[in-house]
Amino acid sequence: MTALPFLPDRPEMRFAPTNAASLPLWLCEGDVRPEVLTPAQSAWAAAQGFTGALGQLCLLPAEGGAVEGALFGIGSAAKRARGRFAVAEAASALPEGNWRIEGLSSDAEAEEAALGWLLEGYRYRRYAAGSTPKARLVCPEGVDAARLEIIAEGEALTRDLINTPANDLGPVELEGAARALAARHGAHVHTVEGEALLAQGFPLIHAVGRASTRAPRLIDLRWGESGPELTLVGKGVCFDTGGLDLKPAASMGLMKKDMGGAATVLGLAHMIMGLGLPLRLRVLIPAVENAVAGDAFRPQDIYTSRKGLTVEINNTDAEGRLVLADALAHADEEAPDLILCMATLTGAARVALGPDVPPFYTDDDNLAGALARASVQVADPLWRMPFWAPYEAMIEPGIADLDNAPSGGMAGSITAALFLRRFVTETERFVHFDIYGWQPAAKPGRPKGGVGQGARAILAALPEVLEL
Template sequence: MPLSFAEASATTRPLHLVEADSAAGFLAGRTAAERAWLDAAGFQGALGKLVLLPGEGGAPSGAAFGLGNAADRARGRFHVARALGELPEGDWRLEGDVAAAGAEESALGWLLAQYRFTRYKSAKPSAARLVPPAGVDADLICAIAEGEALTRDLINTPASDMGPAELEAAATELAKGFGAEARVIRGDDLLTEGFPMIHAVGRASDRAPRLIDMRWGTEGPRLTLVGKGVCFDTGGLDIKPALSMGLMKKDMGGAATVLGLARMIMALGLKLRLRILIPAVENAVSGNAFRPQDVLTSRKGLTVEVNNTDAEGRLVLADALAFADEEVPDLIVSMATLTGAARVAVGPDLAPFYCDDEAIAGAILAAGAAVADPVWRMPFWTPYEALIEPTIADLDNAPAGGMAGSITAALFLRRFVTGTSRYVHFDIYGWQPKAEPARPKGGVGQGARAILAALPGIVGA
């Protein structure tokens, strides 16, 4: 569904944002009738408290929404989006302590809160629309919201309707919409064109594996986004238990996120030469599935001992990263729902990332904080390199011991980027386990807005 703002008109009603510390002044400035009404409702600016203000004929003339204090707001984000479910139909504008709430964050949160996944079940859209606050770049906010909506739609779609072919179709449709070019290598052609590990992981499924290669833009720095597109992950022969398999439709969350980010970049017309690489596979079980202790030879020539077929994401990403690195772009970013270890380390809300470049890492951290897209830097801890080096091959895809699982996965991927290309890896979750403001339960993008905001400082886009 389109996510958009309202136009200001004579019927636009005010939503007064009120910090707890300024509630007394706000109340003093209201009419006697409004003060009595707000006093009766116990309104003191508490975070999330919304009170409709009475108008002529019984229709609300506006509303007051509490922002609490700075410490309250630090415990979450997109607070103003909470008002959406309680406001009546109509167009609204923000007034009062807008700066404390964050004008850009509030505007984006409002649009993101309008998102509904309606492929299989109708859902009533929000009836309250927002006039963008003064000084906010409405086109930028809309582009970001539409990119995030694409990511959510792709992740929320079950594997029955989002296999490798359907992911390819989503990517090619996006490419057509923005005049991009897309090339796809499928099935056994992966072997002849030098992508043996993508083929090995995906060959057991009757839905052929593929590599999606999309390009857009003819000038500016080269940015390559690589997204893990495991459309469903059974674990392969090292099959997952049922509880662990339940959310595996989201194992293409990295691909969904880079496609959402690509949509933002293209919609905004950034001066970039953008490339998107997505290894799209289903990790299935059949007689020709790759096996534990198999040794695979990667596109880069490095050999990999398979010590767990459920650590397949790094295998398909490795071939794609090696391919990306051959072109030596200015920046490579990989995004993947890669390890449970990352969730144990930082939980579902933070997007951990790895980067050896201090300037790039700092820019991403600062951007994430500025645009309410929280990220956390993790270390490429070189002393752990020995953990990914087995006795009979160059690399081990699943080191024994269970420690530092996200770090060893990131170190594995770094082996496929030579060091000439600057590299950032995100180990995301891609799922909102319970509804929060602007984030319904289900698929969610992580890190994309932080990367977008950081791009001017990183590559000059």
Template sequence: MPAEFPFLADRPAMRFAATGATSRPLRLVAPDGIEAALDDLPPAQAAFVRAQGFKAGAGELALLPGDDGVSGALLGLGTPERRARLRFALARAAGDLPEGAWHLAGEIDPQLAEETALGWLLAGYRFARYAEAAPPKARLVCPEGLDRVRLEAIAEGEAFTRDLINTPASDMGPDELEGAARLLAERHGAQVSVIAGEELLAHNFPMIHAVGRASPRAPRLIELNWGGDGPALTLVGKGVCFDTGGLNLKPGASMGLMKKDMGGAATVLGLAHMVMATGARLRLRVLIPAVENSVSGASFRPGDILTSRKGLSVEVNNTDAEGRLVLADALALADEARPDLMICMATLTGAARVALGPDLPPFYTDDTGVAAALAEASEAVADPLWRMPFWAPYESKIEPGIADLDNAPSGGMAGSITAALFLRRFVTETPRFAHFDIYGWQPAAAPARPKGGVGQGARAILAALPKVLG
């Protein structure tokens, strides 16, 4: 890994201002509360706000003049309906306010205060490895009653995920992904072990080897372990560092974003940081099958039949459906230990984007308690998720007859569901299993989410863990 890349480096813009810092007030104002807010201001300031045409729209700012420049500001809440349409709308203030420390003034709903505070931290993210990108200079004082350490750990884990996804494949292959995992382990006192290249065959990971063998960058299985007490949580993340499609070569337009095909791995590493940094009482295991799906004389072929670690045979009907192959071997290994909860995260199917768009990743689980906890947490922490079914009648679609399983059923329908069903075949001993079919990319800039790599589902999972694992 290039030494100059600051994975997990301190980012002042993504931390709260020092406690006790001299700060200016930022008062949140609803559209129906404008007049009351203005009545509390000196006449000159109220007149200045009126002159700005302040309507208290979601994220709208009105600066308040003072003897030394700006003495404070009003921040529009907008209507609840508008805020529901624009997550982290209030985080716009982070980039628009003058330099210095600010604090949220007045009584604020705790959930809104937390969303605003976290959004502010996330808005400080910049990917600046290849070009200068100045972060916001306004800093927020952590609102009273909020867990500063936890919020900063979440923001740092999200920044880690974004950095990994945003880094092009020239600088983020399987070796560099391993380096990132080792850096994370060093930070938290975790252990990392790696099985790479031909050793994958010796240790019975044939499908990870098959997908990655065409690349000069050796495929590998990365394992991180942390914690010696509490319930067992296993995170499995798809680490396809670049996906050409293999011999079923993608067209150029479809290949352009394939640096993000390791978004599942990036997300579980970011989530692992959040878990470890907050000191969760559990035994954490992270498994990442890291490969590059390349084209060469060694490429696996359409029509090949691979035998998985689980012993199930798989007919390859499309080499561009490789993510489920590498995940299958990793899931089979994870299942052998029967963890209390297993989470799989992958940028797996375009079908999920067609169904739900880029913002709303589907998740699959047979456990109603896990599903309920995730749905509740998703809403509470503004990290959208939507439960989709392991629809049993579609099982026949992944059974080709010539082998146990088909990696790419024909017909094009229910692609996200059939991929999830395929993965479930490799988890037979672990009752509580959830699979997330994420996108890992923000197509256009939005509050707290610049265009580029983005974590999805990690914050909801973190919030749900106490309820799921006790």
């Protein structure tokens, strides 16, 4: 088994020592400049046309010509509300050295600035060296530097996994990444692979993955001996051709990211284990490749799932909900305190909310409220969508219990969520996230490419949700 490089050392994603000599980076809202500037520095900033506009940087020279500090524009509150991690942009623009941020107005602002700085340092370097930011941040006073570094590591793991193309990241390599994570934290991994999936009761995972030359598998990671039980289920479709309902080339181009749910739950698992949260963690990943071959599953095939529900296949490109169904049924058999499902599941979610805002579904109002509050607190957007009961009939084809791809093309994200909920009957609290897992264009703290969504909000909500 070939394992990916796991959480490589990234000094650019770590803070400078707290006692390190550093230069000041003054945050300026509009043209209001710090009173500590000398008249010469103020004149210099004016001569450079510095207005404090969002993202504007002005280096301040000392008398000998060396850099003595910098001004960074954060614009108006209205401008900042249009994005996240505004200060992170400075990390890539500043010259090499240690920097400290001056002018932060609250602990929450300090934490967002510090985390954004770390996330801005991420670069995917498996195939090309590339350049990385040279400016390092002295973590603001009162911010838990070690905690933020663990969160940034988890996000980097998620991004690395999503960014890796399918020729180097198939089901076996995804298992290798899970095993490397387990080894780091003293967790245990059990895998059911290939034909054993049928023998052990995972017919839908087997059906989706059997046409690939790389055997499908269910990866089962466990960690922790006490506390409430949290089960994370992540869609691990390492590449999705669409199967016999073949995708057009334009739709297949980003399908290396179809394991974004698995990548996100592994990144979240690293955060949970690295921070030592007092809970029992289980991670289930159905890892497959949806390929085309003589033994590929077909439209209008009907399979009996692990749950005993029969499923009619009306589109082989709606494979993610099939592999998740068996994994969710397996998770539900233990009735954990919370089951959380992550999947790059539907284009309908992107049409509704765009690439930045993943919808989530739950029947638990308290859980929904905790997630919504946490998403705002940690700048990790989420939006609740309904398990709309009147649409249940749309997923019932008549010839079988369930239809994996209802006709009509309406409410696609909701009907997919309703489909998944049918496989969770013993667990009181269940939440499903329909994520995108991709940053279409670079933004502060988020280079173009794979990106984690929802993990930081979940992490922030867990103490309330599970009463930790």
